[in-house]
Amino acid sequence: MLRTLIALLGAALMLLPGSFVAAEPVRLDTARIDEALAQMVASGRAAGVSALVWQDGAERYFGAAGFADREADRSMARDTLVQIYSMTKPVTGVALMQLWEQGRFGLDDPLAQHLPEFAALQVLQPNGSLTPPARPVLVRDILRHTAGFGYGDDPRFRTADPLNLQNDLAEAGRRIAGLPLLFEPGAEWRYSAAVDVQALLVERLSGVPFETYVRTHVLDPLGMRETAWTHPPERLGRLAATYVRRNETLERQDDARTRALNFAPKRLTMGGAGLAGPIDDYMRFARMLLNDGELEGVRILRSSTVRLMATDHLDPRIARRHFLPSKGQVGFGFDFAVRTARPKSPQENRGAVGEFFWDGAQSTLFWVDPANRLAAVFFVQTAPFDGTLHRDIRAAVYGPDYQGPPGDERR
Template identity: 30%
Template sequence: MIRIKILPLLAVFLFVLAVSCNSSQQKEQKVSKGYDLVRLNRIADVQKELIAKGQVGSNQVVIFKDGEVIYDSIVNSGLKGDENITDDTLFPIWSMTKPITTVAAMILFEEGKFLLDDPIEKYLPEMANLQCLDEQGKVYPCKKSVTIFDVLAHQTGWGYYPRNIDGQHVLLSDLWYQDLEDFSKSMASIPLQFEPGTRYLYGINTSILGRLIEVISKKSLYDFMKERILIPLEMNHTKFHLTDEELKRLHPLLWTEGEVTGFYKHKYNELTYSKEPKLHFGGAGLVSTTKDYGNFCEMLLNKGTFKGHQILSPSSIDLMNTPINPELDKGTFIGASTGFSLYNLTDPVRDGGLSPKGIFGWGGYHATLFWIDHKNNLYGLIMDRSSYSAREMFIKVRIATYQALR
């Protein structure tokens, strides 16, 4: 394992802050036939470059290959309001919650608790008699029911429904609903953008899936996750709710609003992470540490197993990342199709990341990212917290990774 903690060289931040390089340290330097360490060190150059551009603050990249961490690079910005990353740092992972919720659903699927073509009103009565919108925006009774497959594949017709609260754009809040049952009933009142199963639209689907898991398992989503995923994977710091002490460990968010850029500990959290709301958003609500989420990635890389615990079968892992929807032409994952809340790289040339066809993974609202590569037996994990697009970081880190492989 190589672990590098670096403060970047002098850089001019977007809002004119200086960064100084105080230390550079490497541990357990080793030579491997599988990769070139000198070339792998270019990952840290990418991390420093994007801090200098004002796109990220302190950030961490982990590369795991052939059963061990071969690279672990923390680059701290030293900028006012930012904080150094430690093993205890908590990151809101937002949509990287989705693959965990999807794994929870697939556990129930393997146990025969539901079929993919089951209509969701079989479990959620409020979803009977949904309304759809035609091309002119006119409301009419949907001709088809939403199926669990539609929910998993983001083909329901539900999108995201952000609100403007006191001049702040809020994507999702756990203060808007009492629990997932209340959330589900509220979503049932919103007309679908199209007939279920006919198109792809990224949205609140995985939080609806969380409610389905609650009804089918007869447990809260968090309790089911803890029992079947988080505890077996030793993800002890991955949770929906935080204590006051844990809230202090949240990584600051780099946020730009108008001409003002800064680091914010809580102002733009959107979710409270409080124990009071009994709401577990399966599509966005978890916080995690780098080590915790790395264990989840390791399970996906190992086709469903972790330290002897089989969470899912290899066939379920394959099903989850099978390309279903058309290739994305904008956003972070251009050149990739999507499956069950996972992208799958289908056009490596268009992607431009030197990565093989078939890598899969996902990302979060605040720029956390991961990918799984079965061909090279590796995963990559990027942890930071920024409101900027993560596309440049995602591509450049992968370029730096794959040019180092032998």
């Protein structure tokens, strides 16, 4: 009788909205992960890689292969500093949602209510004309990339150059606000500078510089002591070099360009990129999310806020989704992609329904998988972005045929 009740309870839990329980949790094959990392280097796709996996309250795997600095013969190591680019975005989102918890803004507030420079936005029409938007850009839009802002792939954005490192956040915001929206707010998902606008909103609402706010309220409380936009000179010897793949070979990026983000004078602290740190630091951030907003007795966000951020917020009517479908069967929450269904083909990345994740321009990746009580961080410095590395690290962690729990697939 007791066994029957337990089975019925388990089945009921699997039917709860937002609850995804793996029928049998993933068991890591550490040799398979070692082999995958070594193959990434041997194939010439990366100079060096590292991976860290946490499951069931303990570290289950760390491994590294290749070089952080090939020319200096410096191996990839746990203390290597890696530039995480867009993996900065979820950190910014957490900072902004702290202020939401304090009642500083509403998700459906017009953005211009808090940032007046965005009051006169215009929408670019197919014929080149500009028209007022049908509705204002909402704060919710900048959290889920549905505002209509551009990014580096938009020529107008490149000309305006809002993310020039010698602009401050206020100037970056003014330049973004002066550009036309590429579509009606809420009509599409398009990766954008919206997270840099989030950073400006944090700065404006908190009354302190964005970098200071994040250091005080996110990084230091989590013990991410060596993750920063601005690093002291003594850490330079631990920074990974960036390698650019050209004609099937990896060429070292100019060191001055690599160091500009973290080891040179600048005015801009971007919300969408710019953090660099060691792999263990970022795992502390991922563990906080896996543990519903708390780490080692320090609460960063309410558990309900983490669940809100990790919920798909894209209306099914949003058909145009830029490159998001390349990530697999996913929607988008607040600064995270969210897996909503099992992989549909052998070529898709492995993972579990309910996981949330993001990555960076130089091919870094992290994900949080509540169904398997697992978090993973993958570090590399390869440009341009190479999704095959993500396919391979996920296949190594889960197994190449993993399907995971069912999602909300259409019957």
